[in-house]
Amino acid sequence: MLQAALRSGAAHRRSVFEVFTRRLPDGRRYGVTAGVGRVLDAIEAFRFDTPVLDFLADQRVVDDATLSWLSDYRFTGSVYGYPEGECYFPGSPIMTVEGTFAEAVILETVVLSILNHDSAIAAAASRMVNAAAGRPLLEMGARRTHELAAVSAARAAYVVGFAATSDLDAGFRYGIPTVGTSAHAFTLLHDTERDAFTAQVESMGRDTTLLVDTYDLGEAVQTAVEVAGPELGAVRIDSGDLLLLAHRVRKQLDEAGAGKARITVTSDLDEYAIAALGAAPVDAYGVGTSLVTGSGYPTCSMVYKLVARASSNDPDAPLVPVAKRSAGAKSSRGGRKWGARRPDAEGVAEAEVIGTGPVPDDLAAHQLQVPLVSEGRIVGREPLSAARDRHRASLDRLPISAAQLSRGEPVIPTEYYSGG
The missing domain is CATH 3.20.140.10 (nicotinate phosphoribosyltransferase)
Known part of the structure; x- marks a missing residue:
């Protein structure tokens, strides 16, 4: 054209x-x-540098006059x-x-590529924020999309109210607060769950978030409190019936004297799952796949049309x-x-x-x-x-x-x- x-x-x-x-x-x-x-x-x-111009010339995409125009764009x-x-x-x-x-x-x-992607993520994220009804949402989708799309997805989610991201590159580029927790691999690395929790608490402090569903959930919560004490910051549940398990874990934490310990839930959450957990004693939600895929709508179908010309x-x-x-x-x-x-x-x-x-x-x-x-x-x-x-x-x-x-x-x- x-x-x-x-x-x-x-x-x-x-x-x-x-x-x-x-x-x-x-x-x-x-x-x-x-x-x-x-x-x-x-x-x-937006520029056309020498390597790009050379490529366009070598592939005969455009003629010399167009190359000259592009070089000064x-x-x-x-x-x-x-x-x-x-x-x-x-x-x-x-x-x-x-x-x-x-x-x-x-x-x-x-x-279009920027607006369609970011607006789709933001629309899905906004619905999730509404469903969370004031509870913080953590963006955790970097492993579920393109490495650069993950950064822009974290940015879009933050615009509409997500509290933080696990993507450090998004934090570096845009100043978005960053958070994280350990994965099951960290627990499996150690000989016992107690060893894993001890290592994490000694390294990160008692306010850290311990992942408690690698083996037996009840035993893990008990061990977490024994290791971190009443100052335990939070536990994360990543599988199972989250509504039921959140109630059980809250009761166990309270009875163990860790009443201030928070409960974060993850595991393929979307806006509907978040809304369903509204009555659960959950303090924060970690959202990944559904967020970075626009919760089923990864584009907004925006178009770029000529509407007037001289x-x-x-x-x-x-x-x-x-x-x-x-x-x-x-x-x-x-x-x-x-x-x-x-x-x-x-x-x-x-x-x-x-x-x-x-x-x-x-x-x-x-x-x-x-x-x-x-x-x-x-x-x-x-x-x-x-x-x-x-x-x-x-x-x-x-x-x-x-x-x-x-x-x-x-x-x-x-x-x-x-x-x-």
Whole structure:
């Protein structure tokens, strides 16, 4: 596309691309925007260095004129979008990329790959946080996905309220709190379970978390208290009937004088299992596989579509709305759009309003897009703490049924507005 557009001259037309999704995953009530900070980093670093250009030349992917254009590539356009942590709905203009056709179209894959992955993880993680009802969630999925995806998954989970991650690389890159516990291999390494617990307590202190289900759970809990004393920090249960076992372990810890010892449960948890454990004396949940796979929906099906382009190469030429008009569910709406969330009289969201043209006065204060890149300069960077606060505030403004795990339609409808 780039090579042909450069040859025709249309590559230099001012263009507007939009990231949106036509639907939410089946049964989900809302989506979560995540990965925005990573997109900004990717745009800033997007370059074609000599080895890459040599590869494109050797493989005859593009011609010499295109190689020359790529060698000088720098994104000089502007980007607007829903800020990280904000909820979205079908049709929401999650990100708008404006620039020449050439410089904007080439960002499609990197933008979509980040937003689709991170937003899918964040949506699943947000449901888990809701199900946990205030109990901390620990991200433990690094062994269940690609090594780089694991880091971005930990980041996305933290944005929506996970307390910590077991992935040290995520802690190193993004400042996310890190936690960990021993595995069964550590216990099996030692001649006895007591030897293993003693080694861990002597090394890590009494506030450590001991894994107690390698052999006999009851004996392990007793040994853990004998080794660490009443100051035992926590025990982890990783198998079996977690609801039943958590009650038994809590009773045993209390009777042994370790009433302050916490109980962490793991073992293929998802939002439904977490909700089912709501009545159990559990203090924290460790979640891995279901989190890093989006709890069954590893992508958000976001697309990157051209919605407007200039009528000519003149920098002042007016923008013309364009849209795909094919039959079926893949048609799209043309024009540069804004998104706003209309509240009811109580301040609770009642509709996602998507429009073109002037924003109605009653929606002006409720617009959702913010500047992210201005003429090639990153302006939308923020700490992860800001995204965490925003997500909680965004959820708090949605109807309470947004937190339901039962299948249903998006918690608010999407309405389209065309201004004059």
